[in-house]
Amino acid sequence: MMHDLPKFAVIGRVNKGKSSIVSTLAEDDTVIIDRGAGTTRACREFPVRIDDTVLLLLIDTPGFQQAPRALAWMKEHEVSAANRREVVADFVREFGHTDEFADECRLLQPILEGAGILYVVDGAKPFRRNYEAEMEILRWTGQPRMALINHIGEGDFSKEWMPALDQYFSIVRHFDAHRVSFADRVRLLQSFRELHDGWRANLDQAIESLQTEWQRRQREAAHIIARMLVDQLTFSKELVLARYETPDDHKFKLEREFHNALRERERKARQQIEKLYHHSKLETDEQDLEKPVFEQDLFAESTWNLLGLNPKQLIGLGAITGATVGGMIDLAVGGASFLAGTVLGGAIGAGSAIFYSAQRLATIENIMKYVQGAQVLRIGPHRNKNFPWVLLDRALLHYISIRDLAHSRRERLHLTENQEKTGLVSRLDHELRKQLARQFEEIRKKTGDDTSKELTRLSKLLLQVVKEI
Numbered sequence: 001m002m003h004d005l006p007k008f009a010v011i012g013r014v015n016k017g018k019s020s021i022v023s024t025l026a027e028d029d030t031v032i033i034d035r036g037a038g039t040t041r042a043c044r045e046f047p048v049r050i051d052d053t054v055l056l057l058l059i060d061t062p063g064f065q066q067a068p069r070a071l072a073w074m075k076e077h078e079v080s081a082a083n084r085r086e087v088v089a090d091f092v093r094e095f096g097h098t099d100e101f102a103d104e105c106r107l108l109q110p111i112l113e114g115a116g117i118l119y120v121v122d123g124a125k126p127f128r129r130n131y132e133a134e135m136e137i138l139r140w141t142g143q144p145r146m147a148l149i150n151h152i153g154e155g156d157f158s159k160e161w162m163p164a165l166d167q168y169f170s171i172v173r174h175f176d177a178h179r180v181s182f183a184d185r186v187r188l189l190q191s192f193r194e195l196h197d198g199w200r201a202n203l204d205q206a207i208e209s210l211q212t213e214w215q216r217r218q219r220e221a222a223h224i225i226a227r228m229l230v231d232q233l234t235f236s237k238e239l240v241l242a243r244y245e246t247p248d249d250h251k252f253k254l255e256r257e258f259h260n261a262l263r264e265r266e267r268k269a270r271q272q273i274e275k276l277y278h279h280s281k282l283e284t285d286e287q288d289l290e291k292p293v294f295e296q297d298l299f300a301e302s303t304w305n306l307l308g309l310n311p312k313q314l315i316g317l318g319a320i321t322g323a324t325v326g327g328m329i330d331l332a333v334g335g336a337s338f339l340a341g342t343v344l345g346g347a348i349g350a351g352s353a354i355f356y357s358a359q360r361l362a363t364i365e366n367i368m369k370y371v372q373g374a375q376v377l378r379i380g381p382h383r384n385k386n387f388p389w390v391l392l393d394r395a396l397l398h399y400i401s402i403r404d405l406a407h408s409r410r411e412r413l414h415l416t417e418n419q420e421k422t423g424l425v426s427r428l429d430h431e432l433r434k435q436l437a438r439q440f441e442e443i444r445k446k447t448g449d450d451t452s453k454e455l456t457r458l459s460k461l462l463l464q465v466v467k468e469i
């Protein structure tokens with residue numbers, strides 16, 4: 001694979017999104033990107049890799065600063081078309097060790113060493129004649145070259161750019177560094193194939209590896225979400241009371257710990273998804289990130305209104321799963337009504353404890369039982385019918401936001417931008433929803449038991465969901 005490894009230098013005027021394109025294609029959110037011009041001062045290689053296999057190399061380069069002057073020097077030394085590449089090499093030899101044309105020399109170096117050229121322009125700004133010098137220099141190198149029209153901002157001057165770019169580059173493509181999908185990335189690799197015969201076999205392999213990897217990530221994402229749901233739906237917390245204590249002594253603390261543990265599990269699953277899609281920065285900045293939907297308290301009523309299934313849909317599923325309609329309405333309307341814990345009376349060390357599940361609103365007091373010996377206070381598992389649907393909705397919204405997030409985005413992630421994507425579960429196919437509801441019921445029956453079968457089944461169903469959204 002290392003033999004004739006495809007290498008592309010990303011080239012262009014300062015501040016046109018070169019580093020952003022490298023970051024997006026290499027799925028590397030550590031590439032330095034900034035709104036100021038002249039951010040990248042040295043060339044740096046970024047491998048596009050799957051596991052340990054490098055599929056291709058991208059080289060981030062400084063931008064052209066004085067192309068017209070550089071071209072003037074080259075024209076003075078030109079003899080014929082046959083020696084132009086040599087003249088470019090002479091230029092780098094002449095100025096490579098001086099302060100003059102420092103950025104031009106650095107960006108030309110990898111091209112002279114055999115890299116293909118990805119020339120980036122900003123299609124949101126009009127074409128100007130002064131771009132001709134840099135395009136001409138690139139043509140003189142004779143290396144395989146493609147132009148990418150990026151869009152920094154609103155305007156669209158692609159129509160002006162096209163006829164100019166077509167004269168200097170064998171392929172011209174639109175490629176938006178901020179809004180690029182997986183399919184766009186694959187399409188770009190397919191264009192790379194056309195640039196140079198020697199790279200074709202490696203690029204074919206790269207495309208295949210990427211597609212396999214994408215499917216693997218879908219399966220892993222489905223599994224992460226399934227495992228989180230199984231954990232959340234079976235989770236409970238217990239506390240042994242001393243003889244002189246009453247449940248009231250611990251009620252609030254236990255409830256708080258229970259909710260914190262649920263939040264923590266959700267947070268962990270999100271981090272795993274972010275890691276899966278190579279968003280390492282998001283992971284470390286998570287505490288500081290403002291994520292309106294997700295930072296909303298899982299137990300706040302507004303979250304419940306926004307996500308999960310609506311009461312009618314829950315009733316629809318109730319008929320299937322045999323739950324009582326009255327109870328369901330009660331649970332679906334009040335975000336807070338299910339919060340009470342349940343108390344378990346049981347003899348410690350006497351084997352199985354008796355568990356009182358609260359279908360409807362239950363308070364700790366009214367279901368407390370004293371059995372011989374110590375009392376055990378237990379809270380959970382969460383009984384609300386909508387609970388798994390809210391969790392799933394939140395997980396899916398987070399999943400698609402991460403999956404579709406270009407690695408070049410540096411601003412804080414506002415997941416509410418995906419407003420049209422909220423309420424995903426309420427739009428799922430009814431049959432699929434029925435199957436999910438059945439699985440949730442099965443899982444909920446399994447408190448404390450082995451849930452590996454349920455996990456496998458739920459993963460399979462969620463894979464269907466993940467592939468569709």
Ligand SMILES: Nc1nc2c(ncn2[C@@H]2O[C@H](COP(=O)(O)OP(=O)(O)OP(=O)(O)O)[C@@H](O)[C@H]2O)c(=O)[nH]1
Nearest residue numbers: 014015016017018019020034035038039040063178
């Ligand atoms: N909206 C939007 N902004 C973009 C896009 N691509 C780049 N930018 C922004 O444009 C600015 C410059 O991006 P860079 O990737 O640093 O550009 P560069 O060409 O590497 O710049 P230098 O290294 O300074 O030559 C940054 O503020 C980016 O966030 C895009 O597709 N859409």
Ligand SMILES: [Mg+2]
Nearest residue numbers: 018019039040
């Ligand atoms: Mg840069």
